[in-house]
Amino acid sequence: xxxxxxxxxxxxxxxxxxxxxxxxxxxxxxxxxxxxxxxxxxxxxxxxxxxxxxxxxxxxxxxxxxxxxxxxxxxxxxxxxxxxxxxxxxxxxxxxxxxxxxxxxxxxxxxxxxxxxxxxxxxxxxxxxxxxxxxxxxxxxxxxxxxxxxxxxxxxxxxxxxxxxxxxxxxxxxxxxxxxxxxxxxxxxxxxxxxxxxxxxxxxxxxxxxxxxxxxxxxxxxxxxxxxxxxxxxxxxxxxxxxxxxxxxxxxxxxxxxxxxxxxxxxxxxxxxxxxxxxxxxxxxxxxxxxxxxxxxxxxxxxxxxxxxxxxxxxxxxx
Amino acid sequence: xxxxxxxxxxxxxxxxxxxxxxxxxxxxxxxxxxxxxxxxxxxxxxxxxxxxxxxxxxxxxxxxxxxxxxxxxxxxxxxxxxxxxxxxxxxxxxxxxxxxxxxxxxxxxxxxxxxxxxxxxxxxxxxxxxxxxxxxxxxxxxxxxxxxxxxxxxxxxxxxxxxxxxxxxxxxxxxxxxxxxxxxxxxxxxxxxxxxxxxxxxxxxxxxxxxxxxxxxxxxxxxxxxxxxxxxxxxxxxxxxxxxxxxxxxxxxxxxxxxxxxxxxxxxxxxxxxxxxxxxxxxxxxxxxxxxxxxxxxxxxxxxxxxxxxxxxxxxxxxxx
Numbered sequence: 001x002x003x004x005x006x007x008x009x010x011x012x013x014x015x016x017x018x019x020x021x022x023x024x025x026x027x028x029x030x031x032x033x034x035x036x037x038x039x040x041x042x043x044x045x046x047x048x049x050x051x052x053x054x055x056x057x058x059x060x061x062x063x064x065x066x067x068x069x070x071x072x073x074x075x076x077x078x079x080x081x082x083x084x085x086x087x088x089x090x091x092x093x094x095x096x097x098x099x100x101x102x103x104x105x106x107x108x109x110x111x112x113x114x115x116x117x118x119x120x121x122x123x124x125x126x127x128x129x130x131x132x133x134x135x136x137x138x139x140x141x142x143x144x145x146x147x148x149x150x151x152x153x154x155x156x157x158x159x160x161x162x163x164x165x166x167x168x169x170x171x172x173x174x175x176x177x178x179x180x181x182x183x184x185x186x187x188x189x190x191x192x193x194x195x196x197x198x199x200x201x202x203x204x205x206x207x208x209x210x211x212x213x214x215x216x217x218x219x220x221x222x223x224x225x226x227x228x229x230x231x232x233x234x235x236x237x238x239x240x241x242x243x244x245x246x247x248x249x250x251x252x253x254x255x256x257x258x259x260x261x262x263x264x265x266x267x268x269x270x271x272x273x274x275x276x277x278x279x280x281x282x283x284x285x286x287x288x289x290x291x292x293x294x295x296x297x298x299x300x301x302x303x304x305x306x307x308x309x310x311x312x313x314x315x316x317x318x319x
Numbered sequence: 320x321x322x323x324x325x326x327x328x329x330x331x332x333x334x335x336x337x338x339x340x341x342x343x344x345x346x347x348x349x350x351x352x353x354x355x356x357x358x359x360x361x362x363x364x365x366x367x368x369x370x371x372x373x374x375x376x377x378x379x380x381x382x383x384x385x386x387x388x389x390x391x392x393x394x395x396x397x398x399x400x401x402x403x404x405x406x407x408x409x410x411x412x413x414x415x416x417x418x419x420x421x422x423x424x425x426x427x428x429x430x431x432x433x434x435x436x437x438x439x440x441x442x443x444x445x446x447x448x449x450x451x452x453x454x455x456x457x458x459x460x461x462x463x464x465x466x467x468x469x470x471x472x473x474x475x476x477x478x479x480x481x482x483x484x485x486x487x488x489x490x491x492x493x494x495x496x497x498x499x500x501x502x503x504x505x506x507x508x509x510x511x512x513x514x515x516x517x518x519x520x521x522x523x524x525x526x527x528x529x530x531x532x533x534x535x536x537x538x539x540x541x542x543x544x545x546x547x548x549x550x551x552x553x554x555x556x557x558x559x560x561x562x563x564x565x566x567x568x569x570x571x572x573x574x575x576x577x578x579x580x581x582x583x584x585x586x587x588x589x590x591x592x593x594x595x596x597x598x599x600x601x602x603x604x605x606x607x608x609x610x611x612x613x614x615x616x617x618x619x620x621x622x623x624x625x626x627x628x629x630x631x632x633x634x635x636x637x638x639x640x
Contacts, residue, residue, distance in 0.1 A: 003322075017621075024624050026631035098451050125522050126466070126515075127473045131418050134466055138458065142507060146446075146454055153447045177600035178517020186514035187462060194510030195446075197498025201557075201630065202445050205638040279597035280497035280623045282631075289624060296616045303600050304344050304609055311346035311524065311602075318525040 017293065022286040027204050029284045030260040032113065032166045035060040040111045042095055042148060043118030044088075045072040047220030048170065051250035052115060053088055054080050059254075063088040064108050066095075067118070095144030098151070105151040110159055113257060114152050116145040117170040119188075121222065123181040123230040134184045141188035142195075145169060149199065157206045167203070168211040168257050169196055176214055176273045180314065181234035197281055200262065209260040214270050215249040216242065233317055237310055242267065260284060275299050334610075341613075342606040347524050349604045350580035352433065352486045355380035360431045362415060362468060363438030364408075365392040367540030368490065371570035372435060373408055374400050379574075383408040384428050386415075387438070415464030418471070425471040430479055433577060434472050436465040437490040439508075441542055443550040446503040454504040461508035462515075465489060469519065477526045487523070488531040488577050489516055493561055496534055496593040497623075500634060501554030517601055520582065529580040534590055535569040536561040553637045557630050561589035580604060595619045 039056045043049040044065025057063045057080055065088055067073050073090040080088050093104045095118050105111065119141045122133055149167060156165055174182050175189025193212060200210040217223055223243075227235070249266050256264025262282050265274045275292050276299040283289040359376045363369040364385025377383045377400055385408055387393050393410040400408050413424045415438050425431065440460045442453055469487060476485055494502045495509025513532055520530040537543055537558055547555075569586050576584030582602050585594045595612050596619045603609040 021621075021624065024628045026624075026628050126469060126519060127477065127522070129470075131467075131470065134470075135463065138463060142462075142511070143455060143458060146458075146504065146507070147451065149446060150449075150451055150454075157447065175514070178514065178519075178521060180518065180521040183515050183518035183522065184466065186518045187466070187511040188514075190514030191458075191462065191507040191511035194495065194498050194506035194508075195503050198500065198503035198506045199446060199498070201498070201500040201634055202447070202503060204631065204634060273600070277597070277599035278620055278623075279599060280593065280626065282627050283624060289620075293617045293620045296620055297613045300598060300609075300613050300616055304341070304346075304603065304613075307600075307602050308344045308346050310521065314521060314524060 018286065018290055021289045021293070025283055025286050025289055027200070027209070027282060027284060030164050030209055032164050032209060032258050032260050034113065034254070034258060036062070037112035038062045038064065038108070038110060039113040039115065040064045040066070040105075040108060040152070041115040041117055042066045042144075043170070045069065045076040047222055048215065048218055048246050048249050048253070049115070049117040050076050050079070051246040052117065052253060054083060055247075055250050055254055057086040057088055058084045061113075064091060065089070066091040066093050066104060068092065068094050095147055096139045098147045101147045102151040105148070105155070110155055110161070111152050111165070112163075113166045113168065114148065114156075115168045115170070115257075116148050118144055119170060119222070121174075121185045121226050123185065123226055123234045125181055125231060126183040129184065137184050137188055141185070142191045145192060146195070149195075153203070156208055157203070162207060164207045164209055164260065166209050166211060166257050166260065167199070168213060168253075171212045171214050173214050173216045173270060173273055176277050179234060179237050180310075181231045193281075196262070200282060211257050211261055211264055213253045213256060213264045213266075214273065215253070215266045216244055216269060218244050218246055218249050220246055233313065236313055242269070272299050272302065276303055338606060338610055341609045345603055345606050345609050347520065347529070347602060347604055350484050350529055352484050352529060352578050352580050354433065354574070354578055356382070357432035358382045358384065358428070358430060359433040359435065360384045360386070360425075360428060360472070361435040361437055362386045362464075363490070365389065365396040367542050368535065368538055368566050368569050368573070369435070369437040370396050370399070371566040372437065372573060374403060375567075375570050375574055377406040377408055378404045381433075384411060385409070386411045386413055386424060388412065388414050415467055416459050418467045421467045422471040425468070425475070430475055430481070431472050431485070432483075433486045433488065434468065434476075435488045435490070435577075436468050438464055439490060439542070441505050441546050443501040443505065443546050443554050445501055445551060449504060457504045457508050461505070462511045465512060466515065469515075473523070476528055477523070482527060484527045484529055484580070486529050486531060486577050486580065487519070488533060488573070490573075491532045491534050493534055493536050493590060493593055495532075496597045499554065499557050500630070501551045513601075516582070520602060531577050531581055531584055533569075533573045533576060533584045533586075534594065535564060535573075535586045536590060537563045538569050539563060539565055553634065556633050560626060560629075562587060592619055592622060596623045
């Protein structure tokens with residue numbers, strides 16, 4: 001008898017929690033249309049950026065891709081034309097140069113979806129890493145994104161068409177958890193999250209929506225290059241999460257952007273990471289909020305176990 | 320046995336088993352870092368929290384070096400510490416953004432036992448209005464400056480002859496746990512410190528080096544007074560959620576945290592909520608804190624969502640005017 005009463009009580013509490021969360025979550029949920037709108041993707045000549053550009057073009061958006069290397073951009077443009085029949089605009093710019101970024105953004109016309117996807121990553125113990133390489137990662141991944149936001153924001157704020165628009169940052173699962181060898185890369189990706197949380201508060205009044213995408217290791221030229229130099233310990237730990245194809249990641253990313261989600265995860269490990277790192281980030285889906293509340297305690301236990309195995313591996317390697 | 324008795328037993332015994340499980344599992348293992356007679360190197364040590372830290376560390380018998388840019392402010396700080404504690408600290412005038420200069424300063428100072436990367440600049444402004452140079456400045460001093468210090472000090476720490484536990488501490492901020500209106504660039508730099516710290520701890524644990532992050536709220540310092548002049552009112556409304564603290568109080572919490580090798584050092588109640596909510600994938604060395612995190616993180620997430628609700632409402636109201 002008491003068991004049944006307890007079940008009813010539990011059910012009642014959970015239902016109340018769901019309703020409470022639905023009323024409380026901010027910012028409000030939103031949908032961001034892509035068709036016939038201008039999507040601007042940096043790092044768009046290869047990897048996830050190229051896959052995104054292809055999918056977005058196929059969905060009827062007007063696409064601009066930005067990267068440094070003009071040859072790669074031409075190749076990317078041809079590749080997209082071959083597979084979708086659509087022509088994208090290409091811009092050869094270094095995101096580290098604010099003036100150049102500003103001019104490029106202004107020449108491209110009003111932007112509806114800004115995807116800051118450019119990134120470099122070199123995994124190495126910080127004590128061995130070259131200062132120039134460290135500066136390079138911070139410049140491209142963090143300062144480059146700041147430049148893009150600064151360049152595009154005035155136009156977005158003053159746009160005549162007041163439909164919802166998006167600013168999206170490509171982060172990484174290696175941007176949610178500290179892994180041996182990724183110290184500086186992690187610093188840049190954590191920095192993007194801090195930027196995003198504050199930025200969302202600053203731009204919500206203009207119907208601008210911020211998203212962070214957290215892919216796992218993705219099969220891209222960038223990853224292949226990094227794997228050559230990666231410390232063994234880094235490979236051991238990063239193997240915890242399964243690698244994905246660029247197209248799959250782009251698909252998940254696009255859906256996340258269109259639903260205005262703040263955190264966009266790409267696989268199961270990503271979901272668990274998003275739950276446990278929810279912290280004080282905004283959550284626009286009351287259902288996801290519910291999942292976070294119920295499961296973050298359990299996932300934290302999982303995390304402590306994973307830390308136990310990682311630190312065990314470190315001890316073994318140095319023994 | 321009746322159901323009620325069984326349930327009661329489970330309720331008492333399960334937490335104990337869980338606590339024992341956590342005690343066995345938490346990594347890295349708990350540690351104590353002695354301060355007395357050891358070399359504490361504090362950047363941004365000529366004012367604010369850094370100065371308060373230097374004073375307290377000196378009073379506890381440590382050999383203290385303070386680093387800052389302005390030689391005059393350093394001299395004043397040195398005199399102030401001598402007046403209040405009778406102890407002389409070393410002063411080094413260096414810009415943390417200059418890696419070569421940092422490297423020389425660190426080598427001259429001799430083996431460092433506790434490195435406190437406390438330097439920071441802080442300008443609160445909406446990113447759309449903030450000058451790109453100012454944003455870069457914050458990233459340079461707060462993030463790259465700290466990387467420079469770590470890169471400069473790490474070889475010496477790894478190869479030290481005295482193998483007692485040593486510490487690398489980063490001064491973060493509650494703005495390094497949650498992004499707030501007006502803090503976009505500052506939060507970016509402080510969140511970055513956490514990413515650095517989580518990975519760094521894994522890279523240095525084998526050398527008995529222990530990483531700590533300190534998360535103060537707004538603290539009564541010259542830095543804050545300066546920032547308040549240009550800060551948007553909306554930012555002040557939102558940050559009022561967490562009570563201000565004195566530099567000495569923060570320094571005391573920081574020093575205690577460093578001495579107990581704590582990874583995330585909190586300074587007030589809101590700070591505790593922030594740390595529990597954002598515990599994420601950070602290591603936890605105290606099995607008791609781990610227990611508190613696991614049990615309460617769900618409920619604290621609700622509190623976090625309530626904070627966001629009140630903040631976004633404040634933003635709506637602000638723009639309605």
